[in-house]
Amino acid sequence: MRTAGLTMLALTLGACAPMPRPAVMAEVDTARASAAVQEAAKIAPQAYADADLRRSQAETAFHDRDQPSAQILSEQALAAYTRATVDARLVRAQSALADAQNRMNKAIQNQADLDAQQQRFLLEAETLEARLKVARDAEPLATSAPASAEREQARLLAVKAMLSQAKLLCLSARLLDPKRDSVPPLLNKLSELSSKLSTPPAPIDDAIAVRSGCLKELTLARRPATERAPEAGVTDALLAELSNANLLPFRDDRGVVVTLRALFNAKDQLNTDAASTLDTLGKIAKVHPEFPLLVVVHAARGNAGTRDTAEANAVAEALRKAGATRVDTDAAGSAEPVLDPERPGANERNARVEVVFVSPSSS
């Protein structure tokens, strides 16, 4: 009886003894007091409140002497506090991202404005430079005095070259603007000067003036397209396309030029390689209809003959067949050699065909 009483007393005291607090509950308290969680309380208040609720439920379970639940709910609270800190990081990253994207949009707009300004100033600078060039070219030149026979011979060669260049410039202007009234008088003047070449002195001053006039006509023919789209850069794009096709293009006053040699076989027919190259050129011209084509046949020696004209027409026909729409031709004779005709091998270099993509604008 006495033993049973002692046992009952021990059990009663045992039941009233304080239950040990699970270690995880202390961890939760430490985590909650940390700077990261306190910051998360401000940035991610909902996640923080959820963690606090679980901590409070753990405390209640501990108070109710349900140690396993106190343990598990404390673990939940620890996980929830961790989640609150992660969510705070996410909110900060999203907010910074939104801000960065906003600044990015403004920077893109700002860059577009700067690019537009640059194009406008560049066009204005180029227009002023072109006006100065035209004004200088329009200045009356000092009349060339008679010269020695040797010098007169050199002038004659220069005049032939200048008249040939002038003709090609005027033809380019006419291709761009067939209704340009001021081009035919210049072409007539060219013919007139060409017919005077057999009698000295060589009309050097007139040749300079006509070349200048043709260049001016070409510049004026391009002006509307240049003003419409100053930043288009169409010529650069075409140049890049022709370069990619290994056609070795270059630029001059007329536009983008591709030089071809040895196009014809012994029967004066286009050979296979030439036909293939012209097909490529014609297809590129088809894609760029704003660039009319000018086919120029340069002879190794002498004036342009019927054979040169026939070759120019054959090349033009091949280009049209491949898709080129506007094609004009000229036989320039030997007025514009690339090598001194007296040098060995000059004939092979000087006899050539130029396919000129006449640039529709100065941009």
Next chain:
Amino acid sequence: MTQLDAPETRALVAEPLGKAKAAEERAKNARASGDLQHATELDVLALTWAQVASDLVRTAAAEKKLAEVQKQLGELEQKAARSQALIEQTIARRGRAEQNLATFEASKPASASKPPADKASAKKPALSRPVKAKGGDKK
């Protein structure tokens, strides 16, 4: 949890995912021994750790995107500075051209300074004024 355990996120979520799997295992054991109340609490614990892992993945993605945008922004700001310098050079070039043209026209004799025949070339263009570039609102 299977989705989160992908190769590209494995290292990032290893710890919370490990804890989620452990909690899931404990829940299974509790359920097997008939302790449904604690099994449910352990399920919630597993879910919470899985949510931590998921939020970590989202956070890492947002931080990566942020770094990319900030890099692009830096490049764009540098480009804007270069563009601004180019504009100043072009304005100077335009100024020189304008001055050269004025000098040339002033040097011509009065009788020679007839208006050009072509109307387009005679028209003096209205010159643009530089617009102050918008300042980058750097942080």
